[in-house]
Amino acid sequence: MKEYKSEEEFLKDYDSSQFEKLSMTSDICLISVSDVEKKEYRRNNGKIMSILLVKRDDYPYKDRWCLPGGFMNPKEETLEECATRILKRETNLSNIYLEQLYTFDSLKRDPRLRVVSCSFVALIDKNLLVDPINKNASWFDVTLFEEKNNVVTLVLDNGTETLKIEIEKHLKEKTTDRYAFISKTNTLAFDHDLVILSGIERIRNKTNYTDVVFNMMPELFTLGELQQVYEVILGKKLLDPAFRRIIKDKVVKTDKMKTGEGHRPSALFKYKGNH
Amino acid sequence: MKEYKSEEEFLKDYDSSQFEKLSMTSDICLISVSDVEKKEYRRNNGKIMSILLVKRDDYPYKDRWCLPGGFMNPKEETLEECATRILKRETNLSNIYLEQLYTFDSLKRDPRLRVVSCSFVALIDKNLLVDPINKNASWFDVTLFEEKNNVVTLVLDNGTETLKIEIEKHLKEKTTDRYAFISKTNTLAFDHDLVILSGIERIRNKTNYTDVVFNMMPELFTLGELQQVYEVILGKKLLDPAFRRIIKDKVVKTDKMKTGEGHRPSALFKYKGNH
């Protein structure tokens, strides 16, 4: 083997084709919260979690729903930049909360060839989406059922179509809370059902010890609305006084009120990111 | 553009070279805990965190220390399998606790070409390492100082050599606890200093709500030893009664004792992974 005197000399001579190569994609689980349609005026039906899916118009998995994503260009962009580019394409928005989630890389996840997917979770306030989004894209409301024998069921509904996903969770080791996910259904393209479940669980966990939830809130909101978003993400009801104790220091009351809802108006608050 | 009738037909015709490709590595932050040498018999000097580093014998970064790692073979193995293979090579052990950490992919992290690194954290009980490990590898004791102006200092010492690493932490967004790490020193090869800090922080966080720590414990241990390991990972002293309350349900007392330490013997416990 040839001996090199310096790093520059080595780099000049380096044969970049000596290793097997592969392609990578960035795939994004974009989460938001939608209002449940009101059946009667004055009654608030709460909120529901939503995620953005895109219908594939090409093989593989033609005509299947999947997460927005795309191939990363190794010469020019990082995985996060790639994800940002895709989010811009799908939502026409920049400055979206974006966090790396997990790298999925099973050998046959893409039937064409080895493709490693770096997944991200993104959060958005849906009210910012004024323009119609990409015509292949659609928001699906998400309902999550935790069941007995280690099976989680996700029901996705975009008003026209209902998708059901079942995922088995196996504890990987007895010392942690890590699970191996196995998709029982084969509803979405690739392994994107696993990405969605990981994404939801990540945000759910972070909701307990960070302020991520505010990335799904508009500038001004009532504490009732904020509480509903927490409840949707955490998947459980919260008691009013306890909730207000917790977020007391995270928000600032403004002098504006939300009125005309058929009952007592509520004060509008904004997020206090500084202290 | 050609139209395909079926997925099989498409796959047959698929040109896998149409996308730019890249290489990936798995890099592992292997963490353990070592006994601090006793200055005097009867006195227990506690424990210290240790990580395994390997001296590079080739360009780039020739003669620099780095984490054990290596190129993943896209045809045959997943990133986790690659990490397992490397751990086996370096420690001669299988069945090591291994968890995916983060995918590092800045454009110039490897001066040769675009290499994306999927990093892992691994935990081990150092007592299991009977055979001499790989001659290029060495355990470094880790001391971590959290300083004022967002700078973390890591001091690594293997008895012969002392490495100092300074990393700036910038809060990425006001709603979370996520930080951008920027290395101030350039002590280790690649961006492995960032991987080490991420790894330590991951294990530190998980220690608060899981049992990961037991992956660094031998079969039998005293509660004093266990407490010292918790203290080393968490970077703070714990009060005895509080600690015992917390781990009470995680361990089982055996009828064996640890004696001959120059003071009162203590009961040996083992991890209770079932209940």
Add this chain to the structure above:
DNA sequence: TGAATAGTGTCTGTGAGACAATATTAT
């Protein structure tokens, strides 16, 4: 006996959970 660690008892303050009460608007 004294040094060292092992192991336990108990008080106190904080904070989450639970329930109850009051307030304010629109029908």
Add this chain to the structure above:
DNA sequence: ATAATATTGTCTCACAGACACTATTCA
């Protein structure tokens, strides 16, 4: 008045933090 949500008060119980005390071995 009544329906609906907004907002606040307060009690209790669990539990972490803190400190003190007892126990046991070996130099």
